[in-house]
Amino acid sequence: MDYNFRDIEKKWHQRWVEQKTYHVEEDKTKKKFYVLNMFPYPSGAGLHVGHPLGYIASDIYARYKRLQGFNVLNPMGYDAYGLPAEQYAIQTGQHPEITTVANINHYREQLDKIGFCFDWDREVRTCDPSYYHWTQWAFQLMFNSYYDTALNKAQPIQQLIAHLEQKGTEGLNAWATEELSFTADEWKQKDEKEKSELLMNYRIAYLGETMVNWCPELGTVLANDEVVEGVSIRGGYPVVQKKMRQWCLRVSAYSQRLLDGLETIDWTDSLKETQRNWIGRSEGAEVVFKVKDSDKQFTIFTTRADTMFGVTFMVLAPESELVNELTTPEQKAVVEAYVEETKKRTERERMIDKKVTGVFTGSYAINPFTGESNPIWVSDYVLAGYGTGAIMAVPAHDSRDYTFAKHFGLPIIPLIEGCDISEESYDAKEGIVCNSPRADVKPYIDFSLNGLTVKEAIAATKDYVEKHGIGHVKVNYRLRDAIFSRQRYWGEPFPVYYKNGVPQMIPTECLPLLLPEVDHFLPTATGEPPLGHAKKWAWDEEKKLVVDNSLIDNKTVFPIDLYTMPGFAGSSAYYLRYMDPKNDTCLVSKEADEYWQNVDLYVGGTEHATGHLIYSRFWNKFLYDYGYSVKEEPFQKLINQGMIQGRSNFVYRVKDTNTFVSLGLSKDYDVTPIHVDVNIVSNDVLDIEAFKNWRPEYQNAEFILEDGKYVCGFAVEKMSKSMFNVVNPDMVVEKYGADTLRLYEMFLGPVEQSKPWDTNGIDGCHRFLRKLWNIYFDKDGNLITEDAEPSKEELKSIHKLIKKVTTDIENFSYNTSVSAFMICLNELNQLKSHNKTVLETFAVLLAPFTPHLSEELWEALGHTTTVCDAQWPEYNESYLKEDMVKMMISFNGKARFPMEFAVDADSATIEKLALESEQTKKYLEGFTVVKVIVVPKRIVNIVLKK
């Protein structure tokens, strides 16, 4: 009887459900192990072959840990809020929840086919009120908190208010948007609205004015990665910069802790490096420059304090408030014109064409080290958002300053001995400092850096600056606060209402604030977000109820916030919720959190390196500060599964038209490539009718064909719903079975490596399972095992396998494990072995990889319990001893004579035997033994010299 994977997999899937095989409870008698996958967004395209790669890898690990006796938590859920469902709702009027639930059900079906050991009783969905209750709760807690820079943790905002009431801003240790200074009396005189505004400067969740990527067509703000070359990825609509008042999270306050935490977790170096870059810590100094003939002064930030003597001009960011202050009346017109001009250009445009632009303000700053007057310019190469929005320009040692100086003919003073600055600046922080001060100039202060190395000079200057009160040492971070508002419908609503324009939190006991019903999912006619359509979206403060908008009287009934939270809100603390998913009194109970601690193994893609994986760490640290999470870092070990790449197809839209031109002719037009669903493309030829029906905006599309066909372009890239190149695993499961799919995805190559999806080779894995079946069963389906003690060869073969598989799983080298299984099976076949003990061990070893088949074999071998609770075998080193050692003799490192040498002993004995053997002696004559190298159980290498 053949290996009937369909029946076997169906049978075991049912059995697992009936027996709740994968249900897990806290059990203090067992050690815990928490395995987690980044939960998927349930897209309409369904699960593709790339998703399971990580799930299978973690499933194998989870099963392996369970076999080792750990109490394993391996949950799964859905990141259910997202733009695609909303877009679909806009197009069809179908409520996103319906789409989402349908997609989730589809995902679940697909996941169930692959045989994962998820505990579905712990499923979470971010769009479920019982879940987003805690997302809203965390947001409110952040609103009611500030970051204390002395204690280095979040604290209740009440403490900050108490401080302001007593001492004003004096002695205040709080991370702030901008440094403010006022007294307790000034604070007390402010009205509620003013106080609220001031507190926004400190709250961890705050309302702030920020520049955003605004897409008018989509009526929403887009994240940077949703915008490419000034147009939205989805739809290709133009995106503009716009200043908006929105909710923000003070992630920047946690910069240092996010950086330090990286030292305590087991992630790849490259991922840690990516996060370090993103956080972008730079140590430098803030230095105060006085303005000439004025009592004004301003501060600049520099990491090159050593270059103080090379400053030849100053530059302000156009958005800087200093611009107005420092512009002289004569220059006012020019400067204002310039500032207006830069406003029109987006940040993107400014970066693309690196035109050197700028204007002189008319003012001069006095360099505190040279006493020289440096002209103050305005230029858009200086960013308002970083440092102080003002810089000192050292053209000799900064390439941007250099270009600017060359363009406007400003002086350049070299400060490093022997550096060549005739063509470009010398940016390296190496060399010996000179011209500091210059020999031809009378020293302004008693301070010299000449002769020091750059590093020494930086330290010396910082020291001087601190001592003389002209500045201080300062650390800057590039990490920006997260913008937390979205002008969308399908997301968590903010539990906030506005009382006379002052944001108020809806009482905690009234959470969750449910997402209201709307009849349109687009922005309103007045440009408000979709929640503006909600009829029942007002808060009755007395009744503590959501009521109809028409009841708003601004006395007891107030409007509710119209924004919703972004995708990362729901995914930031879901790992905590899995520990205690049904708790309706808190996010996670103390007991559950203390038992499960944090995630031991987290598996997911690198694409989340600067998004989810930063936000989640931030969110967890915040909860940790209040004791809601016992561990400061959420994910102890992280494995990045490589992306399974897909083969995408493109159509080429002629710019500003609805005409598409075939690949061969696209060179003659100005075109934008747009991804097209691979399912409506066959051999790179587009099905035009299917394309027209694909999206409403293409209904009336026109085509320029070649040879009567529309030929699409292609590329190998990430398999993703947004690239429309998704391949589903269902077909593979149907044809070969889940166990083959699991084995094959692991066999494809290292888990962490990206590779394009390719079904060549899947036969090999399937063949292996069939051969495996045939070693247990004869043609009639009868078990053919022998009860005898295993032979020496059998023991060697199986213990080799135990060792290999055990170490491979620990190292996530699943591909070589699969090879080891194949080798061992071949050996057993050669030995014509049907030994029961050996076959039992084989089935257990294979259980993490091919659970259905292993269960079937385990049962056939007479076991009544599930193979999941078998004991992971230990290997015995003594069976693995090689009994042949290879020996090599090298003469002056030139010749080598390989020979075999029978031995079963330790290194010292091998060495002795090797030197005394008859075989060797004839070679030793006339030579001195330089050294003998014994590679245990493998090679003896005798090095000889004349």
Added chain:
RNA sequence: GCCCUGAUGGUGGAAUGGUAGACACGAGGGACUUAAAAUCCCUUGGCCAUAACGGCUGUGCGGGUUCGAGUCCCGCUCUGGGCACCA
């Protein structure tokens, strides 16, 4: 530009500094079969040689360390990823 990866047959990929190319796919040959499918066996980095044993060469390029380098060090080239007027 900066940071991080990686580079091995026709392909995916194996190799704690110790016989490079495991394992699998593909290809070629053979067995079984009326035939096909399935299955099994053999060959398969390149070059040379052969009745046969075998020999040379070979892990992106150039150096170095070592008895011994795909692996370690230095300098390049290219691939992929991240960041990017961040002072």
